[in-house]
Amino acid sequence: xxxxxxxxxxxxxxxxxxxxxxxxxxxxxxxxxxxxxxxxxxxxxxxxxxxxxxxxxxxxxxxxxxxxxxxxxxxxxxxxxxxxxxxxxxxxxxxxxxxxxxxxxxxxxxxxxxx
Amino acid sequence: xxxxxxxxxxxxxxxxxxxxxxxxxxxxxxxxxxxxxxxxxxxxxxxxxxxxxxxxxxxxxxxxxxxxxxxxxxxxxxxxxxxxxxxxxxxxxxxxxxxxxxxxxxxxxxxxxxx
Numbered sequence: 024x025x026x027x028x029x030x031x032x033x034x035x036x037x038x039x040x041x042x043x044x045x046x047x048x049x050x051x052x053x054x055x056x057x058x059x060x061x062x063x064x065x066x067x068x069x070x071x072x073x074x075x076x077x078x079x080x081x082x083x084x085x086x087x088x089x090x091x092x093x094x095x096x097x098x099x100x101x102x103x104x105x106x107x108x109x110x111x112x113x114x115x116x117x118x119x120x121x122x123x124x125x126x127x128x129x130x131x132x133x134x135x136x137x138x
Numbered sequence: 139x140x141x142x143x144x145x146x147x148x149x150x151x152x153x154x155x156x157x158x159x160x161x162x163x164x165x166x167x168x169x170x171x172x173x174x175x176x177x178x179x180x181x182x183x184x185x186x187x188x189x190x191x192x193x194x195x196x197x198x199x200x201x202x203x204x205x206x207x208x209x210x211x212x213x214x215x216x217x218x219x220x221x222x223x224x225x226x227x228x229x230x231x232x233x234x235x236x237x238x239x240x241x242x243x244x245x246x247x248x249x250x251x252x253x
Binding site for chain 1 (some may be wrong): 170172174180181182183184187189228232237238239240241242243244245246
């Protein structure tokens with residue numbers, strides 16, 4: 024398996040623009056997570072899905088952030104409009120149900136810079 | 139609420155020396171505990187995990203960790219460090235309801251290895 028695939032790897036955008044980050048989880052995994060990593064706040068969970076349904080979005084910072092999972096193999100995280108303070112590395116991770124397989128596998132991340 | 143403390147922000151060790159990275163957690167029930175490693179510009183890779191059973195857990199790359207309930211600790215150890223171990227290390231606690239892979243991370247410890 025190719026692992027969790029995120030695109031793009033790097034994104035530079037101007038303040039006010041819409042940004043869409045993409046994630047393809049590992050096939051067969053039924054949980055998908057979006058994390059954000061910043062120097063100030065470290066790694067924080069934004070939202071996670073189970074079987075394509077959002078379970079907990081309490082970590083989403085503002086209404087400017089939204090996430091969708093239209094099917095088991097694809098998820099997006101959208102920021103509209105973007106602001107410089109959104110600059111961070113965004114990670115997608117997936118896992119499957121079951122005690123023996125509940126560790127999360129992370130993608131390589133998308134480094135977002137908002138100027 | 140669950141939390142993780144990694145008291146050491148930065149550690150420097152000589153190649154071949156032993157290593158111990160500290161991790162303390164706060165959780166109201168039996169925790170699921172993880173150590174992840176992040177190389178520069180990369181995603182997070184799982185080193186090892188503790189769910190239950192033997193409190194000494196073996197992981198990849200020669201790492202091990204010991205769960206000590208009385209001290210609320212899950213310290214990571216390696217008997218002999220290699221230069222390639224230089225990276226950032228994250229301890230995390232997973233929820234034991236729903237999915238253990240909903241993670242709360244510590245702030246990380248950056249390991250530098252001198253030759």
